[in-house]
Amino acid sequence: MKVLVRQTYNHFAQTNYKMALRSGFFDFQALRDFYRDTVDVMNRDLVMKYIEIQTLILTPIVPHFCEYIWRELLGHDTSVQVQKFPEFNDTIDVMHSMRLNYVRSLLRRIREAELSKVKKKKNNICDIEVGSHIKIIIFIALDFPQWQQECMVLCNELYKTGQLWDMGVVKSKVKGNLGIAMPFIMHLIQRLEAENSSEVFNHLIEYNEASMIHEMELKVMQAPQFLKACALEIVHFRHSDGIVTFGNGDVIPISKAVGKAIPGEPVVTLQRIP
Incomplete structure (x- = not known):
């Protein structure tokens, strides 16, 4: 509060x-x-x-x-x-607040993924039937996509000159799609209200995401309301590698959905267990 x-x-x-x-x-x-x-x-x-x-x-x-x-x-x-x-x-206690927000956001992502899976499509069929057993897969990014790194460099420069809060200046200097870049830039500005600029612009996450998820594993497994979570897998990847490697050794290209993950904001998918 x-x-x-x-x-x-x-x-x-x-x-x-x-x-x-x-x-x-x-x-x-x-x-x-x-x-x-x-x-x-x-x-x-x-x-x-x-x-x-x-x-x-x-x-x-x-x-x-x-x-x-x-x-x-x-x-x-x-x-x-x-x-x-x-x-x-x-x-x-900024660190406590950041950890709290991370867990809260993660539980919300799990429930949103669940609703997407159990919602019936036009053919009256859902991806996963209510009551099914599932595995929760959490994708943790260890770096930012290239375009986000460029936004962070720009924001750091504008922050040093005191122009970061002038949206007219920011928009005039953004390269690429404003509709994609501006929400991310606003996210950085919001982080600056609670964190040091060095942490925001040096890509620092002051906590271990995987360790925190394991600490809250019981709450994570209880997050789904219509499906039964029976397994949890945490997958780390780098955008710069272009691939995702699972615990069983499977390697796949980074999908559009998984590619939305950034440090501190993982992507959640649910997989039905036969």
């Missing part, structure tokens, strides 16, 4: 209300959902603290609704309009 509060404050300071709504509402809601789905019993005090913090950070956008929550639900006597934006005196 601390990271999202800081991000939301920075967005407000930059008068970027669209991004403030994203971090203060949508990302906050996603954080709540992740907590709800990964614990047996939610802590009441923590839930009430969550509601209070989100009410405060959304007040500039929806003041009347937040006033109602502040007084009627939380029971405060004074108006939310005279409250200060949430502040935290203790330091934010």
Whole structure:
């Protein structure tokens, strides 16, 4: 929550209300959902603290609704309009936040892959029938595709000159398809809010993806809701090699789907077990 509060404050300071709504509402809601789905019993005090913090950070956008929550639900006597934006005196554990976001994103990817497999197509047939046994395959990229490396070099140069937040300048210097490059560049800018520039632009991931997945293996295997996960395989690959090597020795070219994986953002596929 601390990271999202800081991000939301920075967005407000930059008068970027669209991004403030994203971090203060949508990302906050996603954080709540992740907590709800990964614990047996939610802590009441923590839930009430969550509601209070989100009410405060959304007040500039929806003041009347937040006033109602502040007084009627939380029971405060004074108006939310005279409250200060949430502040935290203790330091934010960036590494813990990054690991949490990684696990949350991975579980979401598994569920999205599952829905894609069990959804019936036009011929009323699905790729994998509900209740089937499956193997979860997680592809971890050890490097970035060439075009993303070029974007990172460009962003690093603009960051040093203070022009990275000028979208007009950024778009004028991007080579290739803006529709593909800009989402990745916005992802880098978002990372800069929580990480050091050296970590972002030097391709550093401050945690071992495979080790973290193994630590959370039970949650990973429990992520599918309509299929039964019975096996897990983690596959490392490099975009620069152009191939993927599986644990059994099989070697295949990098597919378009697998090629979307980058360090810190793996690709998940599900394979039916006969």
